[in-house]
Amino acid sequence: MNKDKLLVINPGSTSTKVAVFKDELLLWTGTLTHSTGALKEFNNIIEQFQFRKKTIERAVLNKGYALEEFKAVVARGGLLKPISGGTYIVNDAMLQDLRNGTYGEHACNLGALIAKEIAGPLGINAYIVDPVVVDELEPLARLSGIPEVPRRSIFHALNQKAMARRYCRENNQRYEDVNLLVVHLGGGISVGAHKKGRVIDVTNALDGEGPFSPERAGGIPVVELLKYFIEHGKDLDGIRKRLIGQGGLVAYLNTNDAREVEDMIEKGNGEAALVYEAMAYQIAKEIGAYAAVLSGKIDGIIVTGGLAFSSRLTTWIKERVDFIAPVVLYPGEDEMTALVEGVLRVFNGTEEALVY
The missing domain is CATH 3.30.420.40 (ATPase, nucleotide binding domain)
Known part of the structure; x- marks a missing residue:
């Protein structure tokens, strides 16, 4: 056989x-x-x-x-x-x-x-x-501001790297020769700076970095966050659930489904429109930050993941970042x-x- x-x-x-x-x-x-x-x-x-x-x-x-x-x-x-x-x-x-x-x-x-x-x-x-x-973080990317809490690399590595390689195939380039920003939009959102085949800095969305997402709170003002959890008597498990499973769209709109949010917007829900655009705004800010990591020398910006199917969301993002580099959409993921x-x-x- x-x-x-x-x-x-x-x-x-x-x-x-x-x-x-x-x-x-x-x-x-x-x-x-x-x-x-x-x-x-x-x-x-x-x-x-x-x-x-x-x-x-x-x-x-x-x-x-x-x-x-x-x-x-x-x-x-x-x-x-x-x-x-x-x-x-x-x-x-x-x-x-x-x-x-x-x-x-x-x-x-x-x-x-x-x-x-x-x-x-x-x-x-x-x-x-x-x-x-x-x-594949560079040493500069590991410092957080508190020596006891270094930054970690945890992200959608499989899909980010696969989409970067797809972009290179379609443009007759080698992954090891280009600089790319790859944005994975899912239940969590990660933005990676891919420098000649290595992800030298990336949003650790699991631990709370970056923009808020359908389920995650993203970066929060630290002192106010600590005060909130102390006042509400949250233990570590309660804090983790609030930040990772009950943040973002869930916290504001009681759903992690972007299709439901877009339906709310179509029906005239102003709060839904504000929250959804705020998520796009924060994603665009994160892309801008990671453009600085690559000194602005960027061949392309790749937007992938399930939320990349949302033309409303991706249009808001593109309007703010396409001055940096061409934006390419690869909706979904095929692990x-x-x-x-x-x-x-x-x-x-x-x-x-x-x-x-």
């Missing part, structure tokens, strides 16, 4: 995306939903490992694919130590950090574990590509294709597989 296919695995909190590719060609993709009842059987994320693995294998076999057809398994990377961008072979050191939750627990930690468990008996490699912990592209760059010799 020919080993000519790639199995792609992308675990989320309550579902797992799975795909089968033959080189760049997508043969099948599906989302395997895991019920709340099923997941309640497990005390933590790592305990879900065998359950999710068997669910994936069953789905693949039901679609008519034999595991022996795969030449590699590639998964979304998890919470690991800071590493440079690229395609990594899953090894024991990586698996140990993921099992132990050394750098945090998240469903994406399961990806490499499952990929390796499937790949091992088949005698093939398992890989991850550009995980969220990609860290499965991005994962495959990373492995294929290793297979065709464009890149070398990295070791964790």
